[in-house]
Amino acid sequence: MNPPQDRVKSNADRAKPESLRELFVFFSLLALQGFGGIVAFIERGLVVQKKWMTREEFLEDWAVARTMPGPPAINMSIVIGARHFGVIGSIVSVAGMFLVPTGVVLILAVLYAQFNDQPQVVDALRGMGSVAAGLIIATGLRLLTALRSNVMGVTVCAILALASFVLVALLEWRVMYVLLLLGITACGYAYWCIQTRERSA
Amino acid sequence: MGTLSIAMSWDDWLTLIQNFLLLSAVAMGGPLVLLPEMRHLLVDTHGWLTDDQMSASVVIAQAAPGPNVLFVALLGWNVGLNNGSYGWAFFGAAALMIAMLLPSSLMVFSTARWIHKNGHKPGVRAFKQGMSPIVVALLIASGWTLANTGTSSLGDWPFWLVTAVTVGLVLWGKIHMFWLLAIGAFLGATGLLSVA
Numbered sequence: 127m128n129p130p131q132d133r134v135k136s137n138a139d140r141a142k143p144e145s146l147r148e149l150f151v152f153f154s155l156l157a158l159q160g161f162g163g164i165v166a167f168i169e170r171g172l173v174v175q176k177k178w179m180t181r182e183e184f185l186e187d188w189a190v191a192r193t194m195p196g197p198p199a200i201n202m203s204i205v206i207g208a209r210h211f212g213v214i215g216s217i218v219s220v221a222g223m224f225l226v227p228t229g230v231v232l233i234l235a236v237l238y239a240q241f242n243d244q245p246q247v248v249d250a251l252r253g254m255g256s257v258a259a260g261l262i263i264a265t266g267l268r269l270l271t272a273l274r275s276n277v278m279g280v281t282v283c284a285i286l287a288l289a290s291f292v293l294v295a296l297l298e299w300r301v302m303y304v305l306l307l308l309g310i311t312a313c314g315y316a317y318w319c320i321q322t323r324e325r326s327a
Numbered sequence: 328m329g330t331l332s333i334a335m336s337w338d339d340w341l342t343l344i345q346n347f348l349l350l351s352a353v354a355m356g357g358p359l360v361l362l363p364e365m366r367h368l369l370v371d372t373h374g375w376l377t378d379d380q381m382s383a384s385v386v387i388a389q390a391a392p393g394p395n396v397l398f399v400a401l402l403g404w405n406v407g408l409n410n411g412s413y414g415w416a417f418f419g420a421a422a423l424m425i426a427m428l429l430p431s432s433l434m435v436f437s438t439a440r441w442i443h444k445n446g447h448k449p450g451v452r453a454f455k456q457g458m459s460p461i462v463v464a465l466l467i468a469s470g471w472t473l474a475n476t477g478t479s480s481l482g483d484w485p486f487w488l489v490t491a492v493t494v495g496l497v498l499w500g501k502i503h504m505f506w507l508l509a510i511g512a513f514l515g516a517t518g519l520l521s522v523a
Binding site for chain 1: 351352353354355357358360383384386387388389390391392393394395396397400401404405420424428430431432434435436438439440442443449450452453454455456457458459460461462463464465466467468469470471472473474486487489490491492493494496497498504505507508510511512513514515516518520521
């Protein structure tokens with residue numbers, strides 16, 4: 127992990143949204159592509175396509191977006207909007223996420239009332255669900271690489287990640303308990319690591 | 328799916344909106360987690376929605392592009408339809424969606440701003456660094472859960488294969504994610520995945 131001064135410098139010449147319009151269009155397109163989970167598209171859009179942030183920075187912001195109440199993807203758009211344009215940026219980002227998709231979903235609701243007994247419709251949705259699951263898993267695996275620079279070290283990160291996955295996916299614990307139990311432990315340990323490193327530096 | 332006919336007073340709407348404002352503030356990990364509470368409120372306690380309308384709202388929002396939280400708009404939409412008109416449906420959709428987003432968004436906005444300002448403090452860095460491996464695992468876990476939804480028997484292996492191939496193509500391929508979804512829909516619709 128870079129010391130803070132370096133990060134400030136690298137932030138200055140990083141690509142960023144030029145206008146509210148660009149922000150709105152970006153999030154509208156994301157939302158319209160995002161079936162079954164926008165997170166896969168957000169990560170790709172922000173880190174790979176727009177290069178508004180590094181994968182490490184994305185993960186740090188995602189940690190905030192994911193631990194606060196509300197849908198993580200929407201929270202992420204609020205964080206990004208606020209960073210570049212303040213309150214207006216957040217409002218524009220959320221509007222981008224919702225304006226067009228709300229229209230689409232209402233149209234689908236009216237259509238669904240007529241076609242919900244068609245097996246093809248049900249099977250097509252299942253097929254898309256399986257792909258969406260793959261998109262989300264792949265995004266998670268890609269984000270694992272951003273843990274290499276984590277202050278806690280690769281081994282501890284791997285143990286924490288594995289334990290969280292087993293508890294939530296396999297043992298079906300409530301996410302809230304995992305965040306409390308492992309989250310507080312991890313933050314405490316990370317704090318200790320940061321202090322130790324700064325003392326030895 | 329709208330067979331219910333109800334007449335809601337302004338007090339009823341107010342109760343409904345208040346409840347969703349509260350739910351928003353406690354919606355850790357996304358609103359889908361609160362589905363049981365919403366069902367209790369809308370179906371059991373007040374009878375503003377049918378069970379079928381409840382599940383259809385979730386299914387449609389997940390099938391549609393856009394944030395899954397739009398199922399809340401559909402809940403409001405259906406309550407409005409039950410209340411007699413498309414006008415009420417639009418009102419219900421807007422009211423519930425805004426109620427569901429406003430408190431959590433305000434909390435996120437102020438927290439994000441504070442964290443950004445204090446990003447250099449050891450406590451803030453410890454929070455971000457400590458939470459990182461856990462939230463990544465939660466992401467993979469939610470993909471895992473989604474892959475499991477509707478694939479209950481071993482005969483559903485083609486759906487698992489689609490998920491696995493998707494992971495491989497995203498990580499090592501160049502194909503755009505949107506096309507992967509389209510292919511998934513096509514394979515599903517043609518019945519190729521339902522071999523068992």
